[in-house]
Amino acid sequence: MRLMNSKPSRGMRLALNLLPFVILLIIYTLASDARLLENPSDKLLPSWSSFADAVQRMAFEPSKRTGEYLLWVDSAASLQRLLLGVGISAFIGLIVGVVSGMLPLFRATFSPLVTAISLIPPMAILPILFIVFGLGELSKVMLIIIGICPILIRDLQLRTQSLPKEQLLKAQTLGANSWQIMIRVVLPQVLPPLVSAVRLTLGSAWLFLIAGEAIAATEGLGYRIFLIRRYLAMDVILPYVLWIAVLAFLMDTILRLISKRAFPWYHGRGADAHE
Template sequence: MKRLINITPNKPAKWLLGLLPFVILLVIYMIASDARLAENPNDKLLPGFGQMGDSIKALAFEPNKRTGDYVFWQDTLSSLQRLGLGVAISAFIGFFIGIVNGALPLIRSAFSPLLTVISLIPPMAILPVLFIVFGLDELSKVALIVIGVAPFIARDIQRGTAAIPLELRVKAQTLGASSWQLIWRVLVPQMMPQLINAVRLSLGSAWLFLIAAEAIASTDGLGYRIFLVRRYMSMDIILPYVAWITLLAFVIDYVLAQISRRCFPWHHQETEK
């Protein structure tokens, strides 16, 4: 008798099993929504898919009477611009600090404790400070993402750099490489896939910081819209916005994964062995 622990589904079965929880949740929501709407057609807690579709259609395809903007797409563009800029700056700063700390023991001894302390500071706790220092414009929102994400990336890159086999460093030095040549020609290429992985892992936190900043001080953005309509209990807008954020996060993660596979196939061949 084959033990459960040894049963591995084939590819079609994996797809079906992966979709099954989503289908179950969807069916449960539809049943619950129909039951509540049957009792109260004006119920706002569990709107029907038709209600959500009408609300998003109005935001996405009908211009705002005051500004002329298509609100849904303007919110999406604003949030993606803030997210992209914040994550890009975080990746650059985190990669630089992580490589230098991981490669040079002298630098690591001096700055690694400081990096650890900074990474333990809750970014949301200093959000008021950012608003005071940088104002309520875009800079404070991007700064929150950078402060929250960059230390995580830096620590991850530092650990990965320090874990690179000593043999590679010795061989490079035997061939006459200087410290900076060793970093640039050996360590940086080795850590590029790790950087993409670190960015992928930090995207959830980046979205959290973005939405929090938009909710507190913004005039557009996905997080701003969700917190704006919550006072009216407009779940027909909130739920589609949450689903849209989730879809965007999934697409960004998928794109980064494909970039990593195409640009660094050697890394994935090693990890899949």
């Protein structure tokens, strides 16, 4: 039996999923113990007890300066910016992508512009965003939108163009106009790919969010990480990074479950291909 045809059972798949994380934890524990044994004041690889103390201090004890629970305040601020930026990007990407994919005149006019914008590194225009939109929330949300919206537009445009031409011809033969075809034929078929595209751009959205918060913010996960880096507080930085990974994983999982529940026909064609 060829290795490419071997599929793990459910239990083995779970064990294989956990194996890399277990290996990383073991490596970190051994490296941390070795460094702390040599220098008990070492800050690069804190002990697990230091992590527990930092999490207790940041998440479950009010700040002495503000009286707020910093981890939850930072998480709420970051999630608000992220969800707003991703939501607006998904809406614009869906509308512009479908219209561009359906209407050749619109595509010929605006597709080159979208392509050009998608090739500009969003971080390069971050100073421009701060100058134009100020240092408030809008500039951070705009950074996310400019970073991922062109990608979503191009993906939805390609998805729309790849739909079977026979469907569009049959709809026209039955008397449907462009608007009806867009709503009744195209839109239901591109919504599942839209969810998949949003899932793929979540990592980039988090990157732009953290970058914006690191430069100009008074609260947020990125702000806190870059604020305490000057103290080499790895016992706080690493839990914050892990918490970001957990939030990103939860968002991806929620989107995947929503897609499966809302579009079972899409995942039924080949569930493995859409995971």
